[in-house]
Amino acid sequence: MTRTRPAAILGGVLLVLLAAALSARACPVCDTGTGRAVRAGVFGADFGRNLLVTALPFPIFLGITALLYYGPPSVRRRGGDDTERKT
Amino acid sequence: MSAPQANFRPLVAAGTLLGIGLGGFVDGIVLHQILQVHNMLSAKYPPDTLVNVEINMVWDGLFHAFTWLMTVIGLAMLWRAGQKPEVPWSTRTLIGSLVMGWGVFNLVEGVIDHHILHLHHVIERLGASAADWLFLGVGGVLFLLVGRAIIASGSRDTPASHPSPGTAPGPGGRY
Numbered sequence: 001m002t003r004t005r006p007a008a009i010l011g012g013v014l015l016v017l018l019a020a021a022l023s024a025r026a027c028p029v030c031d032t033g034t035g036r037a038v039r040a041g042v043f044g045a046d047f048g049r050n051l052l053v054t055a056l057p058f059p060i061f062l063g064i065t066a067l068l069y070y071g072p073p074s075v076r077r078r079g080g081d082d083t084e085r086k087t
Numbered sequence: 088m089s090a091p092q093a094n095f096r097p098l099v100a101a102g103t104l105l106g107i108g109l110g111g112f113v114d115g116i117v118l119h120q121i122l123q124v125h126n127m128l129s130a131k132y133p134p135d136t137l138v139n140v141e142i143n144m145v146w147d148g149l150f151h152a153f154t155w156l157m158t159v160i161g162l163a164m165l166w167r168a169g170q171k172p173e174v175p176w177s178t179r180t181l182i183g184s185l186v187m188g189w190g191v192f193n194l195v196e197g198v199i200d201h202h203i204l205h206l207h208h209v210i211e212r213l214g215a216s217a218a219d220w221l222f223l224g225v226g227g228v229l230f231l232l233v234g235r236a237i238i239a240s241g242s243r244d245t246p247a248s249h250p251s252p253g254t255a256p257g258p259g260g261r262y
Contacts, residue, residue: 041142069100
């Protein structure tokens with residue numbers, strides 16, 4: 001057990017150093033100068049636009065998937081296409 | 088008693104959406120996180136300061152959240168496809184759909200984010216470059232065509248291969 005103690009101490013020291021590092025206190029919910037700057041950058045005037053453009057491809061993906069599932073309107077009117085066949 | 092009419096659509100749609108989700112994760116994990124050649128909004132917030140890196144991290148996280156949602160919906164669709172006896176349980180169709188979905192992800196994301204909105208570029212320090220077109224051509228169009236070819240190769244699979252309730256597994260426990 002005593003052989004592992006230096007490693008455990010070193011691990012503890014590293015953990016404290018990491019927790020105290022600048023990046024660890026820069027999170028958007030951290031109450032620090034950097035954290036506040038990150039929050040201001042994320043939830044600034046461009047928030048809505050950034051959210052819209054980040055999300056934009058995803059409704060298109062769902063639309064393509066729906067098209068594959070139900071088929072294009074012309075095929076649906078006909079009632080099937082090459083992906084449906086008699087076996 | 089007539090044989091059920093094969094319907095590949097639920098499997099193709101599920102596999103494609105799963106491919107879109109998994110392709111999005113490849114993009115996010117490999118290009119955003121491991122190689123760090125770009126981030127979601129790196130053309131707008133160059134990741135050269137800690138604050139900008141953190142801002143990009145938030146938008147990368149949101150991108151991953153949406154990608155995760157696509158994967159979960161794709162998984163649910165695959166589960167439902169597995170319950171339909173008319174859907175051939177075709178490995179080739181699923182693999183082809185996954186590859187096609189990955190291509191769809193690269194094509195749509197590439198056109199919108201890289202070429203129209205310029206939110207980021209494949210290699211951000213180069214700006215708009217040949218890498219964007221390579222991403223679109225190989226990762227998008229080529230993957231889509233290869234996926235479609237694999238799907239076509241499984242078009243002769245029949246609903247008889249479906250593991251519906253009451254269907255006994257084949258040799259080695261395989262359906």
